[in-house]
Amino acid sequence: MTDPAFDADTLRERALTTLTTARARTTLLTSCVEEPDLTAQHSPLMSPLVWDLAHIGNQEEMWLLRAVAGREAMRPEIDGLYDAFEHPRAERPSLPLLPPAEARHYASEVRGRVLDILESTAFHGTRLTEAGFAFGMIAQHEQQHDETMLITHQLRKGPQALTAPDPDPVPLFTGPSEVLVPGGPFTMGTSTEPWALDNERPAHRREVPAFYMDTTPVTNAAFQAFIADGGYDTERWWTPEGWAHIRQHSIHAPLYWHRDGKQWLRRRFGVTEVVPPDEPVLHVCWYEADAYARWAGRRLPTEAEWEKAARHDPASGRSTRYPWGDADPAPEHANLGQRHLRPAPAGSYPEGESPLGIRQLIGDVWEWTASDFLPYPGFQAFPYKEYSEVFFGPEYKVLRGGAFAVDQVACRGTFRNWDYPIRRQIFSGFRTARSAGDA
Structure with missing residues (x-):
């Protein structure tokens, strides 16, 4: 795909597919273990899995709902909790993080609104929207966190959870x-x-x-x-x-x-x-x-x-x-x-x-x-x-x-x-x- 001149329908379908694929993997990685494994820090090198889950939703909200669609912040009070540069990984378990059920609900609500705006977004006009870049950036971001969550699963002690x-x-x-x-x-x-x-x-x-x-x-x-x-x-x-x-x-x-x-x-x-x-x-x-x-x-x-x-x-x-x-x-x-x-x-x-x-x-x-x-x-x-x-x-x-x-x-x-x-x-x-x- 060396030519970026795709029609809007093709770009929309690609964005939808990549976002959906990423979320399916996120869901598997965060549903195959019980809540204590989601909230525990399995290594100081990695975040608790529940932090990754809410961070994924927060970044999606910030870039697609706020920056692209101009929507008001859904939960501005949690932005600092999920800022990767404000809190090193070793410190994240001590933060007042969203519990697993709330983190799942938040990420799901963000995704529902994103899919709504995807239908009407024009893939031109700004660098963020050109060729659907912002949607691709967020899909890549989520998949990168899926990789880090898989690293956490490898570091995790206990019986096999993934096959x-x-x-x-x-x-x-x-x-x-x-x-x-x-x-x-x-x-x-x-x-x-x-x-x-x-x-x-x-x-x-x-x-x-x-x-x-x-x-x-x-x-x-x-x-x-x-x-x-x-x-x-x-x-x-x-x-x-x-x-x-x-x-x-x-x-x-x-x-x-x-x-x-x-x-x-x-x-x-x-x-x-x-x-x-x-x-x-x-x-x-x-x-x-x-x-x-x-x-x-x-x-x-x-x-x-x-x-x-x-x-x-x-x-x-x-x-x-x-x-x-x-x-x-x-x-x-x-x-x-x-x-x-x-x-x-x-x-x-x-x-x-x-x-x-x-x-x-x-x-x-x-x-x-x-x-x-x-x-x-x-x-x-x-x-x-x-x-x-x-x-x-x-x-x-x-x-x-x-x-x-x-x-x-x-x-x-x-x-x-x-x-x-x-x-x-x-x-x-x-x-x-x-x-x-x-x-």
């Missing part, structure tokens, strides 16, 4: 381990994707020297070899900050892993299971990804390298929306939308590979890159500085590609995620690269 079918089994991948990405310029970012967020803009030319990139994400088996070779005990593989961090916190394996005799086990959504050797490794921080890459004689790709590998079509010279082209993701392309609660085996989704044959660049696991989170040339904050601008700087590393927890509305070849290099509770993995001139 989903596993990805289809695939033959062991026997293709090349790496692919050459030719050097030269490409178009990074976008100026035409209607629902792209501010940090994805504007489109600009980048010159990227030739490099090799892993054909698939690094697997659990490969990461176990790093562990077995003393990777966590060998200082030379780590940055000084990374070495200090893993020593201080006694980190010796990915989060949720533990050793049982000769095998590694992991806890996944309340179930303990053998770590699958052929799945992409999950729940590693940037420091762990970087150390593995050094141990393997490689490095993490830069953000520009990652996007060129994911979007550049050497035959046409175009930057496409996704590795497979411009079509929206379908189930055969990528593991998205929480339809599975785990990554698919490395080498899955051949129909989603890039023109160069690189697989799983979209979905399965967020992929750490070597790059700090910085603005593109010509960046302009919109519609508020707190979405991206306040996070720019060397404190945050960029992740790309999305994960199984991410919905397609919040995932594309230009989409940028970011987090602290110590974060492991997120659905993060990685792949490695090397410069073409390296031996």
Whole structure:
């Protein structure tokens, strides 16, 4: 969808579908556990689930009912409670939050009014309404919170509350381990994707020297070899900050892993299971990804390298929306939308590979890159500085590609995620690269 000139009916249908899909996921994530699990804080890194629920409704009210439709505030007294920048996550349980039933009612009432205004909103005239941007922004916001709520479910102790079918089994991948990405310029970012967020803009030319990139994400088996070779005990593989961090916190394996005799086990959504050797490794921080890459004689790709590998079509010279082209993701392309609660085996989704044959660049696991989170040339904050601008700087590393927890509305070849290099509770993995001139 590189041309934003959609008719109003098409835009209205897309907005309705994405909002409805997001709310169905929110409802499942907040109805599969009892009230004590909704109001508890399962980790100081995450909000109580009931905070996310009311925050979703509050943001929808603020942007769609107030900013777009000009309606009066429904409950202005709660705005401060659900301002993510006013209250850090660790403090949110102490706030006078709406109880679960009231939070559900509030979010539902907001949604009913939003669907009413959706019927009459003109998708032009302001930057917020152009091509339905505000509706897309809110759908993406809700799906991002659905991802954080899934992270909370993984952190939650207790019996399994969520289930989903596993990805289809695939033959062991026997293709090349790496692919050459030719050097030269490409178009990074976008100026035409209607629902792209501010940090994805504007489109600009980048010159990227030739490099090799892993054909698939690094697997659990490969990461176990790093562990077995003393990777966590060998200082030379780590940055000084990374070495200090893993020593201080006694980190010796990915989060949720533990050793049982000769095998590694992991806890996944309340179930303990053998770590699958052929799945992409999950729940590693940037420091762990970087150390593995050094141990393997490689490095993490830069953000520009990652996007060129994911979007550049050497035959046409175009930057496409996704590795497979411009079509929206379908189930055969990528593991998205929480339809599975785990990554698919490395080498899955051949129909989603890039023109160069690189697989799983979209979905399965967020992929750490070597790059700090910085603005593109010509960046302009919109519609508020707190979405991206306040996070720019060397404190945050960029992740790309999305994960199984991410919905397609919040995932594309230009989409940028970011987090602290110590974060492991997120659905993060990685792949490695090397410069073409390296031996």
